[in-house]
Amino acid sequence: TTCGRRGCLCVLNVGGARYVFSGDVIRDFPLSRVSRLHRCASEREVLEVCDDYDRETNEFFFDRHAEAFGFILLYVRRGALRFAPQMCELSFYHEMRYWGLETPDLEPCCQRRLDDRLTDTFTALPEEGDLRGPQGLPGGPSCSPATEPASRLARWLESTRRTFEEPTSSLAAQVLASVSMLFVLVSMVMLCASTLPDWRTEEGKVVGENRSDARDSRTGMEVMEAVCIGWFTAEVIIRFVVSQDKCEFARRPLNLIDLLSVTPYYVSVAVTSLTGADSQLQRAGVTLRVLRIMRVFWLIKLARHFLGLQTLGLTLRRCYREMVMLLIFVCVAMAIFSALAQLLEHGLDRGNPAFASIPAASWWVIISMTTVGYGDMYPVSVAGRVLGGLCVVSGIVLLALPITFIYHSFVQCYQELKVRHARCGRSLAHEGGA
Numbered sequence: 001t002t003c004g005r006r007g008c009l010c011v012l013n014v015g016g017a018r019y020v021f022s023g024d025v026i027r028d029f030p031l032s033r034v035s036r037l038h039r040c041a042s043e044r045e046v047l048e049v050c051d052d053y054d055r056e057t058n059e060f061f062f063d064r065h066a067e068a069f070g071f072i073l074l075y076v077r078r079g080a081l082r083f084a085p086q087m088c089e090l091s092f093y094h095e096m097r098y099w100g101l102e103t104p105d106l107e108p109c110c111q112r113r114l115d116d117r118l119t120d121t122f123t124a125l126p127e128e129g130d131l132r133g134p135q136g137l138p139g140g141p142s143c144s145p146a147t148e149p150a151s152r153l154a155r156w157l158e159s160t161r162r163t164f165e166e167p168t169s170s171l172a173a174q175v176l177a178s179v180s181m182l183f184v185l186v187s188m189v190m191l192c193a194s195t196l197p198d199w200r201t202e203e204g205k206v207v208g209e210n211r212s213d214a215r216d217s218r219t220g221m222e223v224m225e226a227v228c229i230g231w232f233t234a235e236v237i238i239r240f241v242v243s244q245d246k247c248e249f250a251r252r253p254l255n256l257i258d259l260l261s262v263t264p265y266y267v268s269v270a271v272t273s274l275t276g277a278d279s280q281l282q283r284a285g286v287t288l289r290v291l292r293i294m295r296v297f298w299l300i301k302l303a304r305h306f307l308g309l310q311t312l313g314l315t316l317r318r319c320y321r322e323m324v325m326l327l328i329f330v331c332v333a334m335a336i337f338s339a340l341a342q343l344l345e346h347g348l349d350r351g352n353p354a355f356a357s358i359p360a361a362s363w364w365v366i367i368s369m370t371t372v373g374y375g376d377m378y379p380v381s382v383a384g385r386v387l388g389g390l391c392v393v394s395g396i397v398l399l400a401l402p403i404t405f406i407y408h409s410f411v412q413c414y415q416e417l418k419v420r421h422a423r424c425g426r427s428l429a430h431e432g433g434a
Contacts, residue, residue, distance in 0.1 A: 002371075002402050004154050007060065008022070008023045008058065009021070009022060009023075009027050010023060010057040010058055010059075010060065011057060011058060011060065012034065012059075012060055012062065013059055013060065013061045013062065014062045014066055014069040015062070015063065015064055015065055015066030015067075015069065016066055016268075017066040017069065017070065018059075019073070026038050026410065028280075029076075030076050030099050031072070031076065031099045031101070032099070032100030033049060033098065033099050033100050034099070034416045036049050037049055037050070037060060043055070045059070050062050051063045051102065056130045057217075064098060064099075065084075065091070065092075065095050066096060068084050068087060068091070068092050068095040068174070069095065069099070070084075071083075071084045071092075072095070072099055072101065075101075075105065075350065080107060081096075081101065081105050081106050081107060081110070082107050082109075082110050083106075084107070085112065089110075089112075089114050089117045090117060091111055092255045093114055095350060103416065110367075111412060112412070115411075115412045115415050115416065127174070137375075146374070148307065157242045158361070160238070160359050161242040163176060163241070164176065164235065164238060164239045164242065165239065172337065178232075179229070179236065182229045183227075183231050183232065186224065186227040186228060187225070190221055190224055190225060190228075193221070204307050215321065225265070226397075228404070229262055229265045229266075230263065232258065232262050233262050236255070236258045236259060236262065237290055239255075242257075253313075263335070266342065268428055269429025287289065310417050311410060311413045311414045311417055312410075314413040314416075314417065315409050315410045315413045318409050318413065319406045319409045320408050321397060322402040322405045323402075323406075325402055326398075326399070326402045329398040330366070330395075330399075331367060331368065331404075333365070333391075333394055333395070333398055334362055334365045334366055334369070335362075336392045337361075337365045337368075337369075337387065337390075338358050338361040338362040338364075338365045339358055339361075339378065339389055341359065341361040341364060341365065341384060341388075341391075342355050342356075342361040342382045344379070344384045344387060345361070345379050345384045346380060350378055350380070350384075351382055352379070352381075352384075353380075354376075354377035355377070355379070355384075358378075362377075363377070364377050364378070365391055368388060368392050369391060369392065369394070369398070369399070370393060370395060370399070371392060371395065372395065
C-alpha cells in the first residue's frame with residue numbers, strides 16, 4: 001500500500017463520504033482503525049482493516065454509517081463526542097467501537113443516555129473481535145487446506161485466551177478462576193500467619209516451641225508459598241503467550257500487578273541464595289520483609305473475578321479528574337485552616353504545644369475535615385474551637401461536592417459491567433445448550 005509513503009494522499013470512503021488525508025496524518029490518526037492502515041504492508045493486511053481498496057486511486061472503502069463517522073471526525077478535531085441526531089444510541093456506540101473509541105470518549109450526557117438504553121434493553125454490543133471472523137477478515141476463516149492448520153491454531157489460542165482472561169466465558173474458565181481465587185486466599189492466609197510471633201522463625205525468634213518444630217513449620221509454609229507462586233507465574237506466562245497484542249498485554253494495569261506480585265518472591269529467593277540464610281542481611285531482614293509484604297497485591301488479582309472490584313477500578317480510571325479536584329479542595333482548605341489554627345492556638349501566645357507548627361496543625365485539620373476526630377489534639381481557645389467547627393463543616397461540604405459525579409460514574413460503570421457479564425453468561429449458556 002502507498003499509504004505508508006511519505007507525502008502520499010489517502011482517500012477514506014466511508015459510506016459514500018470521501019475524506020482525503022496525507023500519509024503522515026493517517027499514521028498519527030487518533031482512530032485506531034484508521035492508523036492501522038499506515039502499518040499495512042500488503043493488500044491482504046489492508047483488507048483486514050477496511051472492506052475494499054482501490055490501488056489506483058489509493059482509496060479505502062468502509063461500509064459504515066457516513067453520518068456517524070462525520071460526528072466521530074468532529075470529536076477528532078474538537079475533542080467532544082456526541083450522538084448523531086436521529087440515530088440509535090446502540091448503533092452509534094457500535095460505530096464508535098468499530099473505529100476504536102470507548103464509552104469514556106462520549107460526553108457525560110451521552111454516556112448517561114447510552115447507560116439508560118443499555119439498562120432498558122439489557123443488551124450489549126459485541127466486541128470488535130466478534131464483528132469479524134477468527135482470521136480477522138470480514139468473511140470469516142478461509143476454507144483453503146493450506147490455512148486450515150493455522151486456523152485451528154488461531155482458534156485454540158483464542159479459546160485459551162478467553163479461558164484465562166474471561167472467567168465467565170466457559171465452564172473451564174470458571175473452574176480456572178475458582179482455583180486462582182483459592183490460591184490467592186491461601187497466599188493471603190500465609191501472609192497473615194507469617195506476621196504472628198510464633199511464625200517469625202526467619203529472624204531466629206522461636207516462641208513457644210522447639211527449633212525442630214519451628215523449622216518444619218517454616219518448611220511447610222515455604223512449600224505452600226512456592227506452589228502458589230508457581231501457579232501465579234504459570235498463569236502470567238500462559239496469558240502472555242496466548243495474548244493477541246503483547247505490547248497491550250504489558251500495558252494493562254492488572255497484568256502489571258500480576259508481575260509485581262510474583263517478582264518479590266524471586267528477588268527474595270535470589271537474595272537468600274546469594275547472601276546465605278544466616279548473613280547479616282538476612283538477620284536485618286528489612287529488604288526481604290518489604291518484598292514479602294508486597295504479596296498483598298495478590299488481592300487485586302481478585303478484580304478479575306469480582307464485579308465490584310472491577311467497577312471500582314473502572315470508576316477510578318474514569319473519575320481521575322474529579323479525584324484530583326477533590327484532593328485540590330482538601331489541600332487548599334488544609335493549608336488555610338492549619339495556618340489559622342497555628343496562629344490562634346500557638347502564635348498568639350496561647351501556648352498549645354499540639355499546634356506548635358503548621359505541619360502539626362495540618363494533621364488536626366485533615367482528621368477534622370474527614371470527621372474522624374481521634375482526639376489526640378484539639379483547640380482549647382474559643383477562637384480555635386470556632387475555627388474547628390468551621391473546619392468540620394467545610395470539610396463535609398468540600399467532600400460532598402465531587403461525590404455526586406463519582407457516584408453517577410460508579411452506577412454507570414456497574415451497569416456496563418453487569419450487562420457485559422450477563423452477555424457472557426448468555427453466551428456460555430448457549431454454548432452449553434449447543
